[in-house]
Amino acid sequence: MGCPPDRSFCELVVALSTILDIEEETKLYHAWRVALVAQELARRVIPDEATLVFYGGLLHDIGAMGLDDHLVHLALQRGSRNNPEVVNHPLRGADMVAAIPGLGEKVAAMIRDHHERWNGSGYPRGIAGNHIVMGAMLLGLADELDLVLRVHPGTSWARLRETLNRRVQGGFPPELLAILDKMMNGPLYAEIATNTALELKMFKVILDLPPINFQVPDPMKITIDLFARIIDAKHAYTAGHSHRVAAYALNLARCLGYNDAKLRRLEIAGLLHDFGKIAVPRAILDKQGRLNSEELKVVRRHPAWTIELLEGVTSLKDIARDAGLHHERYDGKGYPYGLHDGEIPLGARIIAVADAFDAMTSNRPYQPTRTPEEALKILAGGAGTQFDPEVTAVASCLLA
DSSP: OOSOHHHHHHHHHHHHHHHHTEETTEEOOHHHHHHHHHHHHHHHHOGGGHHHHHHHHHHTTGGGTTOSSOHHHHTTSTTGGGOHHHHHHHHHHHHHHTTSTTTHHHHHHHHHTTTOOTTSOOSSSOOOGGGSOHHHHHHHHHHHHHHHHHHSTTOOHHHHHHHHHHHTTTTSOHHHHHHHHHHHTTTHHHHHSSHHHHHHHHHHHHHHOOOOOOOSSOHHHHHHHHHHHHHHTTSGGGTTHHHHHHHHHHHHHHHTTOOHHHHHHHHHHHHTTTGGGGGSOHHHHTOSSOOOHHHHHHHHHHHHHHHHHHTTSGGGGGGHHHHHTTTOOTTSOOSSSOOOGGGSOHHHHHHHHHHHHHHHHSOBTTBOOOOHHHHHHHHHHTBTTTBOHHHHTTGGGGGO
């Protein structure tokens, strides 16, 4: 792929953690801060697991994907423990992460327990003391630090420490709080206290991250496949969508003469074409009826997020536009950029047809389900306007 697998794997996980932390147009960087602080704690407490703790921090809230509000807001609200989705998100996240190569059950256990507390006051299992995985304790403390820093930005560490200690009283071993205090009295606090400094810190960490023992021959392929399932898991009606779009796109591309190397790249683009949609609130995607102008703006931003984030993964830069431009139209009336015909990569024009075909032939709450034959007629009717005529000319290959 032109880049060491560890580097690309890390960049892809960082990209996923970023999209999980996007709120409208704002990057919240919650997972980044948790990952970086927890990793520094791990270097002092469980150095052999510091890299795994870092990845656990990046993905610790993946199980909260699809909540009505971001967890950094819900966690600070009274009554959040009455929300079963909040209480169960560590279990859901652990299930998602367990199958990721190189992370598996160890990181899954950290994510499962990151809201458990030393005195037994946590959730979802209410366990206490040494029954809690140490990596989870580190994630939990870093998580609490990020929350109080959001409420009190620009605060000195001395003052923030007092607030943090009040908030977590009894929740963590005193010696762990002492280690955090010593860390933050050094340069680390300045490195994680602002988003600008945090970005620089993350860039350095990615470059220096030790390798992972993946124990599988192609970890990126497996990870991309899993990420496609995670993307589709946000909504019940999109289950399997990304894999079907990738398969349909391959059928079209074969009929258009793609060689094996181009087919492999197109398959990845198809699997990740909705990557940016993770940032779209569930309330908007599930809304019955027409979207208002602000909601439409949020939806139309998601392909640009796909491009931006995939361009940040060294080995996926060349498929970012194929993945993200599938909502552009041949006549220039699409989004997010209003490109037309030759300005749109052929891969994106292929995925556009594959995506539309799957949407029409799948059970969607906002439109009737079409038969494959009906969908082919609609695609033919859109040739030269919505779709590339060269691609729709081989649309029968969708049924191969």
